[in-house]
Amino acid sequence: MRKILRIATLISAAVLALAACGSNDEEPKAPSAPSGVTAQAGSATSVHVMWNQAPTKAGISGYTVYRGGAKVKDVPATRNMTDVTGLKPSTAYTFTVRARDTHGTLSPHSTGTPVTTPGTVTEDRKAPARPTGLTGKSDGARAVLLRWGKATGDQGITSYDIHQGGSKIHSVGGDTSTARVTRLRPGTRYRFTVTARDAASNISPASRSVEITTPRGAGDDPDTAPTAFRATTRTADGAYYLDLSWLAPKTGDSTGVPSYQIYLDGTFATTLAWGGEPPRGRATHSIQVGKSGGTYRVKLRAQLPDGNWGAFSTELTVTTGGGRP
Incomplete structure (x- = not known):
């Protein structure tokens, strides 16, 4: 009888020890994979990758962009886009993005987004014409809609780059002439321009600028002062x-x-x-x-x-x- 009780005691102690080990070795939960990943060829050798930024409460410290299974770039949490350069013309690629939290834990890969770079044109050094007729309007308190006339180039247009002030913030395909810019602030004036890019990465002069002021909604404009x-x-x-x-x-x-x-x-x-x-x-x-x-x-x-x-x-x-x- 004593032997049976001793064995039961040892088994109970072992179970408790395993439970304690499990609680101490528990790893932080990985963040969710980024959503809304897009990839747009900017030229024969570059691709513009974008994704939806994680909400503040997710505690994301940065993102990592992959080409196939290879890591190509780290991006800070303040940005949700990047240009991947040094690619080959007329080549198919697949890009994914992973989020990284403040503990360094990586999310699963996003859904893979395929893109094919266009073929390059030998000795093409002529820049496309300037995009014309840029107009825009606010789309709520935190976004604007832009529209422009398609540019012309002797070898066609691969993409359009949207600039806010002096910084590139977005890129769309050469077959479109509209863009929606998000992550803006209510009650704020913005200035936008558009440039055209061909397969050889020749960039047009900037379009005329358009200024748009986002509306201010009740309770939707927190104080920006320290x-x-x-x-x-x-x-x-x-x-x-x-x-x-x-x-x-x-x-x-x-x-x-x-x-x-x-x-x-x-x-x-x-x-x-x-x-x-x-x-x-x-x-x-x-x-x-x-x-x-x-x-x-x-x-x-x-x-x-x-x-x-x-x-x-x-x-x-x-x-x-x-x-x-």
């Missing part, structure tokens, strides 16, 4: 400093604010860009100023996910201490 802004002074090694701290605006982007502009006395002073991941919670920065007894007005603003600069923080007035440091 909050809880503070400024104090100190001296160190014979120099005077303003020590600044603030809370980032809620931009709706999981990766935080990548850079800020700081203004002194109403004039741009410097751009603060984080070398790595932006800080969570209160951010801090020090700037060197002039002499003792100097009075300074200081404010800052954040760069938003759409590339625009947000509203300014409260402007503070600070005076450096008297006497020698």
Whole structure:
């Protein structure tokens, strides 16, 4: 009887030990695979890949793009597109995208998206004609619809690139003349242009620009200014400093604010860009100023996910201490 009880006790202990090991070795749940992946040939040697950006609550820190089974590029979470270059003309490719969370866990591959690059044209150095007749209108508070006249080129048009300000933000096939641009902010003015590209990567001059202001809806336009802004002074090694701290605006982007502009006395002073991941919670920065007894007005603003600069923080007035440091 004692032997039976001892065996039962040993079995129970083993079961508990296995259960404990299982709980300690539990791995983080992988994020969901990106959806809406598209691939558009930009030229005979390049493809523009896009996908739907994950919601903020998903905690995504970046994306990885694959050509077939080979990794070709890492993309930060602030972007949902990239150009893959160095491809071969007249070649079929399949692209997938995986999301990566803050723990480094990768999602499954997205659905594979096939694309075939066009054939190149020997010694084609002539750029296509400028796209004409660009028009646009808002499509809700966070998107716009663009339309233009098709460009002409001696070897045809492979794709059209859409630019917001000076940055390329989208690409569509050469057989279309419309585009829908998303991820915009309510109550904001944007300027767009379009360029045409042929198979040899010759790019046309930019179309005329069109300016569109997205409407502002009730409760749909969060404040873009940094909050809880503070400024104090100190001296160190014979120099005077303003020590600044603030809370980032809620931009709706999981990766935080990548850079800020700081203004002194109403004039741009410097751009603060984080070398790595932006800080969570209160951010801090020090700037060197002039002499003792100097009075300074200081404010800052954040760069938003759409590339625009947000509203300014409260402007503070600070005076450096008297006497020698």
